[in-house]
Amino acid sequence: MNSRKRAYLEETVKILDAGRRFYLGFFLAHPKILMERVEVISQKTGEVKEALISADKLLTWAEFQTVATDAHPDPQPAWNFSQRFPDFPNRYRRSVIKDCLGKARGYLSTLSTWQRSGKRKGKPGIPTAANHPTLYAGTFTLELETLDLRKSFLRLKVYTGEQWEWVHYPTRYNRYFEQRRAEEGWEQESPKLILGKHVAAMHFVQTKTITAKKIVESKHDPDLVTVAVDLNVKQLAVITVRQQGKIIETHFVSDHGLDQHRYRHLKRVAKKQWKTGKAVKGERSNQDLWRHIRCQNRDTAHQTARAIVEVCKQYPGCVLVFERLRVIKPKGGSKSRRLNRKQANQLKGQINHLAKEKAYAIGVVSVEVNPHGTSQYCARCGGRGVRFTSRAGQRVTGKGGKLFFCPVCHYECHADFNASVNVHHSFFREFHWQPRLHNSG
Numbered sequence: 163m164n165s166r167k168r169a170y171l172e173e174t175v176k177i178l179d180a181g182r183r184f185y186l187g188f189f190l191a192h193p194k195i196l197m198e199r200v201e202v203i204s205q206k207t208g209e210v211k212e213a214l215i216s217a218d219k220l221l222t223w224a225e226f227q228t229v230a231t232d233a234h235p236d237p238q239p240a241w242n243f244s245q246r247f248p249d250f251p252n253r254y255r256r257s258v259i260k261d262c263l264g265k266a267r268g269y270l271s272t273l274s275t276w277q278r279s280g281k282r283k284g285k286p287g288i289p290t291a292a293n294h295p296t297l298y299a300g301t302f303t304l305e306l307e308t309l310d311l312r313k314s315f316l317r318l319k320v321y322t323g324e325q326w327e328w329v330h331y332p333t334r335y336n337r338y339f340e341q342r343r344a345e346e347g348w349e350q351e352s353p354k355l356i357l358g359k360h361v362a363a364m365h366f367v368q369t370k371t372i373t374a375k376k377i378v379e380s381k382h383d384p385d386l387v388t389v390a391v392d393l394n395v396k397q398l399a400v401i402t403v404r405q406q407g408k409i410i411e412t413h414f415v416s417d418h419g420l421d422q423h424r425y426r427h428l429k430r431v432a433k434k435q436w437k438t439g440k441a442v443k444g445e446r447s448n449q450d451l452w453r454h455i456r457c458q459n460r461d462t463a464h465q466t467a468r469a470i471v472e473v474c475k476q477y478p479g480c481v482l483v484f485e486r487l488r489v490i491k492p493k494g495g496s497k498s499r500r501l502n503r504k505q506a507n508q509l510k511g512q513i514n515h516l517a518k519e520k521a522y523a524i525g526v527v528s529v530e531v532n533p534h535g536t537s538q539y540c541a542r543c544g545g546r547g548v549r550f551t552s553r554a555g556q557r558v559t560g561k562g563g564k565l566f567f568c569p570v571c572h573y574e575c576h577a578d579f580n581a582s583v584n585v586h587h588s589f590f591r592e593f594h595w596q597p598r599l600h601n602s603g
């Protein structure tokens with residue numbers, strides 16, 4: 163956006179703040195009306211109750227007192243908003259009034275609590291008028307339906323310093339926002355205009371009402387389906403589904419070489435730090451490389467989270483179980499290897515967070531279990547096992563082994579699968595190695 167358009171936004175925020183100062187002053191000058199209790203009839207039960215006068219009624223009252231209309235040309239002389247702020251758009255005025263109503267009421271109620279307490283200290287301060295403006299419908303239109311996302315724009319009513327005008331602003335938004343906009347059940351609250359030092363943004367709060375059973379209730383359901391996830395570096399997620407003690411479904415989500423790919427990038431990042439700082443011609447700068455790495459991580463996290471939630475979708479009422487993520491500080495190896503471990507850990511965190519969020523959006527609750535022992539013990543008998551790799555038909559035991567072997571019951575399987583099954587055991591606390599409150603060892 164150009165500097166002129168930027169200046170308009172600043173002017174708009176300024177005049178909205180001024181409007182807010184006006185109404186905050188107005189409401190605080192009429193505390194009795196603001197805190198008036200009236201009789202209301204409950205629509206559900208028909209009962210008559212006493213309650214605070216509604217915000218809508220106060221809004222109408224405040225407008226009547228302060229705004230000049232044809233039918234009512236003379237508002238209170240000391241509080242004539244129309245005179246002080248000519249042409250102030252109605253929608254913005256309402257947004258400002260509602261904002262101040264909340265602030266003023268909040269202040270008055272803490273003030274009266276403080277007065278009743280008889281304390282000297284801790285007198286509540288008068289609220290400030292500054293706020294990020296809420297953009298109600300009618301003050302903006304967002305053109306998101308264009309095919310090219312980069313060409314989408316926001317049409318916003320702004321104050322130029324002299325008058326109110328509609329101005330176009332180019333916008334970018336991420337596609338997850340767009341997805342939710344299209345999905346059913348998501349509600350959008352009025353966005354806020356957040357004006358930073360260098361950028362301006364519209365913040366939309368997207369909400370959805372969810373009904374989900376409590377975990378404790380679910381645990382008593384004998385048919386409960388649990389979906390357990392073991393997060394790893396190359397097998398990003400091993401998802402196992404269990405019902406009535408049996409594993410009924412397993413999914414491996416591979417990283418499709420992301421870890422290797424990222425490692426190569428990080429090697430170049432590390433290498434460049436030896437150089438004089440100037441980027442080699444035709445090569446990406448370190449900043450670009452980092453951005454690329456972050457972007458890839460984020461996309462992979464979203465994809466993996468989606469794969470997890472797709473499984474949950476097939477079992478309505480299931481519980482999604484994760485291990486609590488351990489904070490592992492990468493040690494040893496080259497600098498690029500350590501950097502890569504760190505990125506892999508962050509990716510795990512992102513998958514965990516996004517999967518929970520996406521699961522919650524479809525009404526699936528998630529729990530975290532103690533990660534203790536899930537990779538060391540046998541998911542079949544609970545014995546302590548070993549990791550190994552198979553070389554020419556021989557078991558070569560070692561920490562980095564992809565396979566798991568239990569010397570007690572001779573069970574052999576993929577180590578990450580074993581861990582994923584153990585996450586279910588952890589959830590139901592079925593094995594001796596599960597931490598209990600009174601563990602005698």
Ligand SMILES: [Zn+2]
Nearest residue numbers: 540543568571
């Ligand atoms: Zn075993």
